[in-house]
Amino acid sequence: MQELYVIKIGGNIIDNAGKLNSFLQQFSKIKGKKILVHGGGKLATDLAEKMSLPQQMVDGRRITDAETLKVVTMVYAGYINKNMVAQLQAEGCDAIGMTGADGNLVLAHKRIHSNIDYGFAGDVDEINSELLNFLLEQNLTVVVAPITHDKKGQLLNTNADTMAQEIAKALSKLYQVTLVYSFEKNGVLMNAEDDSTVIAKLDTNKYKQLKEEKVIFAGMIPKLDNAFTALGTGVSKVIIGKAEKLEQLISGDSGTTLLMKA
């Protein structure tokens, strides 16, 4: 099977022009097929603030009312996605930006939760791997913004980590997929305050233990749950680490590599 890299870029990289540029340069140098999935929460929060639109987060997830949906659609699918595409084009990488609505790429439904109304938040139902594969075969690099739709005309705000995991999983039937979660830290850390304490290899047993010991907590838990789900459902390799070290992440010289068992 041919190799495919599904790379998520998030955290505080997207709003830092220098770091983002370094990441995109390294990304465009990856040989072979690749997909980039981006977040951009901080820039969305900034725009909401400029528009005097109060934002509410529950467990790191944004409550997406109609006006907030408009903001995230503008920021993710418009500003961030198109600037990344233009920068990748400048690096000689033939990028095409998409949301889940485009070509019905990611079908989702409005999240139903027993006691929290997340508003227009989408949970993924299906990835159009046929279309993705078809674009990849044309040597296009797909850049995915975390906006989905319900095929009834409604856009939905969707977690970018989950989007990356679902895309990686769906394409693992056609490719040997490496999923990279890149962000502002060096990897999964033993001490969240110390970027030098990277856990080089993390398996499911150790993960369970570190969660119990509260060494791993907060936002890292949904990220790692997503990552282990991917690994358990066909994805060959999952690596977590610093965006500006993308090259070393892929070569195995940086970051945390996840493993299914010890």
Place this chain on the structure above:
Amino acid sequence: MQELYVIKIGGNIIDNAGKLNSFLQQFSKIKGKKILVHGGGKLATDLAEKMSLPQQMVDGRRITDAETLKVVTMVYAGYINKNMVAQLQAEGCDAIGMTGADGNLVLAHKRIHSNIDYGFAGDVDEINSELLNFLLEQNLTVVVAPITHDKKGQLLNTNADTMAQEIAKALSKLYQVTLVYSFEKNGVLMNAEDDSTVIAKLDTNKYKQLKEEKVIFAGMIPKLDNAFTALGTGVSKVIIGKAEKLEQLISGDSGTTLLMKA
């Protein structure tokens, strides 16, 4: 040659949910291959106002400084493009939204003008008709936002009428192209104040005469110049008329049809 419709939607339709929906329903019913090009200036002006960003227009063209470029990228490529795509998907039309940066669809350069600095305004150099044709062959309907790039990483704000004309022209080598400019009026009018005074057929001679008599003026002149350029360079048919009457525009029962000579 196979038929292709290139349809521009603009004016005060895009910010009117009811009219836009009626247009999109009719658009999705057009049989065969089609491309939609949209503007959205009014919504961009609204967002700029919310962000306290003063806007400056010269001859109907927006002066695009860095912050304004951000606004139009968010509004055109994000909000408008993705909502249209989601609505078309709901109508069973397999739409994919793109800017000129995506897949290097529309290459442009920053406008150079002897005495006006338009800022990040782009003039079109080249259409990637190979990619467009390739997507059309997959029965995808391409929805184009009027944002281009210079392949050096810079996004550029581009006139949507011109985008439609350039796309129509480029694809006329592969298809028999009908170009429709749809907006809030019934067509080219003898009396700009009276929507019942549509000129059913307008040829180049009559156009020249009506311009001299100042019957045709202001924003209609660049629109018609674009339209006649298209007609003179391979496009089979150009029709101008009301967006909510798209079906009748295409059947020839409404709007103004342009002709090369009397």
